[in-house]
Every structure is written in structure tokens, then in C-alpha cells.
Amino acid sequence: MIDWREIDTVLLDMDGTLLDLHFDSHFWLEHLPRRYRELHQLDEASQEALRARIIGEQGTLNWYSLAYWSRELGVDIVALKREIQHLIGLRSDALDFLKWLKLAHPRVVLATNADRASLALKLPLTGLESYLDAIVSSEDVGAAKEEQAFWFALQEIEPFDPARTLFIDDNARVLESAREFGIKYLLGIKQPDSQRPEKELQEFIALDRFAHLLPEQLPEQQSETQGVPK
Template sequence: MSETPRADSPAPLALPWGEIDTVLLDMDGTLLDLNFDTRFWKEHFPQRYVELSGLSTDEARARLEARFEGLKGQLAWYCLDDWHRALAPDCRDELDLVALKRELAQHICYRHGVPDFLERLGAAGKQRVLVTNAHPASVDLKFEHVDLPRRLDRIFNAHEIGAAKESPRFWEQLDRQLHFDPDRTLLVDDNLVALAAAEDFGIRHLRAITRPNSQGEPMDTAPFVALDDFLGATRELTTD
């Protein structure tokens, strides 16, 4: 059973680093600022879809919102190939989602304190593992703008595993491939459903992110405690 303190618990927020060997880290909204993805999916892509499809703004947004709601939590939600197959027939011109993402690439950046946090984890001998639902093409684009690969030990993509992090199957498959001890593992993620699935699997140490989008409002992370201050976590790690 997870011993992760709940948001309404008086338990201390400091992590017991001496009891953690593996650190599983989400990408968008955890290591990278979610501002890029929010801008793309909420503003840039809907507008470009209107332009490419010739649909009215209301009709285009209604179609996108229906798809967003219908696929939430499923791997298809994150799959650029599925989005292309679903929406390309509406478009008079070629629909290239990666090219559209490149139009906003200047907004791809680390969240505050992340590079130093990852370096400290490595120096402390912790295994740093990226676990992401992002489509491989999106991951490749992000890696063109941040040097995450050199700061990580392993990378696991839900599209290669065949299940989203919200699914128990993801964690079962990850365990088979990574061979980690859930009792000595930390997951940091801004996705509360993914955190709950990891907890059900048996991952002991769980932390959420309060403000995945630096330009957005704080998120209620209950029932999970947040690890939002990576610099603070670095100090804890250094003095453990």
C-alpha cells in the first residue's frame, strides 16, 4: 500500500530520499512548462484548424471539444496520428500537426529548477526515468529545444508501451521492462489520474504538480501532495 501523504495529511512534505532508488518523471507539466501545450491545444491549433478546414469558428471548436472529451485519458487523445486521421478530411490544405507545433516552439522550456534537480538526482545515484504520454513526434520536437535526454537514464513512451499512464496496463508493462521496486520508487506527475493508477499499482512515493502551466492558475492536487518546488527538493536531496 502507498504511504504517500495526502494533501489533507499533517505528514511532512519532505521526501525520504534514502528510501528512493528510482524517480519516474512526467514530461509536459512536470519537467517542461505546460504553457506550450496549453497555448497549442487551446488557442493555436483551434484557430489554425478553422483556417485549414474552412469551418466556422463555432463548428470547428465544437468538433474539437467533442473529441477532447470523448478521448480524455485514452492513448488516442495523445496520438498525433489519430488526430490527423480524424481531422485531415475536414481540411482543404495539408494538416501537419508537428509543423503547427513548430510555430509555437519558442514556448518550449523547462519548469523552474528542473535542470539542477535532474543533475542532483544523478549525482545522488537515483535512476531518472521519463514516463510520458506524449506522442513520439512531440517528444522529438521538445528534445530539439531542451537537453532532457542527457539528463535522464531511461525514457519510456506510452505509445511504445501501448497504453496511457491512466491505464493499469502501462504500469504493468513498465515494471516488466524497467524492473523497478515500486516500494522504492517516486513518481512526479501533473496528471492526477495517472498518479492514482500508479498508486493502485503499488508505487509508494507520489507527488503532483501545483502549477504545471507557469501562466495558469494553481491546480488542486488533492488527494496528492505536490512537489512544485524543484529547488527545494534539490536542497532536501543534497542534505539527505
């Protein structure tokens, strides 16, 4: 699928690509609305209203900002996330893929919309940082990956040749933005959330296992990290 002789840089998304999106889906759509209602002693209708409000910010920096939601909702988002942090975990063979990349020596950069507060929570629990050469958050550059400004800023921080770069992300809008910038090798994720159905990415090839990218396939058994509470 990929000729690794053509790749100098690998850009990786975090949530839904390296990490199972189940934690985030459950937090934003179930746990936060329920705890928000409990903490503010509101009726059940407030949960649906909050879900709609959250979805309304999709694709913006606000959508990804824990500080924004803490301020807007009057709750400690990080503390509420810690209540269910056992759901944070790696996707399938993500760790095996990262280990292979470390041996193969392309430059590996985490390009994420997660803000620094999210990274501070998730990185220590998953061990991702030891496999990455750099981490760039949309919060760092003031633009979400859905915007061209993110890619120009990323290239200033971490110079890369778009024609020799592989980018993997579960978000079709982000992949479209990366394509517009000129990144040549683009791949999606077939099932970002292990508890939800697979999704179609009509314009991009979607991976179910990272093993399919490698010159020598990884073992078919699940990685030992799968399903381990984080």
C-alpha cells in the same frame, strides 16, 4: 519531504512536470482550433466543436497521439506545433533538479504519455535526454498511464521496486493509477501551466519547486533556463 536513502528509481512525467504545460495548453485549445479553421476554411463555431472533441478523448491513447489527430483532422500536427515551438520550455528549477539527480545516482526514467513524435520535437529543444537513463512512452506499450497496463509494461521494460520508487506527475488520474499499482512515493505539481492558476490535488502533495525535495535547498533565484524560448 523525501528520504532519498529510500529511493532507487525516480519516474518523471514530462509535460506539466519537467516542461511548462503552457505550450500544450495553448496548442490544443487555441492554436490548433484556430489553424484548423483557417486551413479548412470553416466558421468560428468549428473551433469550439474541435475543442470539445479534443477534450472528449482525454485520458486515452488517442488524446496523446499526434498521428491520430493528424489523420482525423487532415492537418500536419507536428508542423503546426513547430509554428509555436518557441513556447516549449522547462518548468522553474527542473533543470537544477535533473542535474542533482544525475549526481545523486538514482535511476531516472521519463514515463510519459507523450508519443514519439512529441518526444522527437521536444527533447532536442530542451536537452532533457542527457539527464535521463531511459524514456518510456505510452505509445511504446499501447496503454496510457491512466491504465494499469502501462505500469505492468513499464516494469517489464524498466524493472523497479514500487516500494522504493518516487513518481512525479501533474495529472491526478495518473497519480491514482500509479498508487493503485503500488508506487509508494507520489508527488503532484501545483502549477503545471505557468500561465494558469495553481490547481488542487486533494489526495497528493503538490510541489511548487523541486528544490523542496532536496536535502540541501537549491538557490531561491529562478533557474537560468526559465523563460528561455525553446
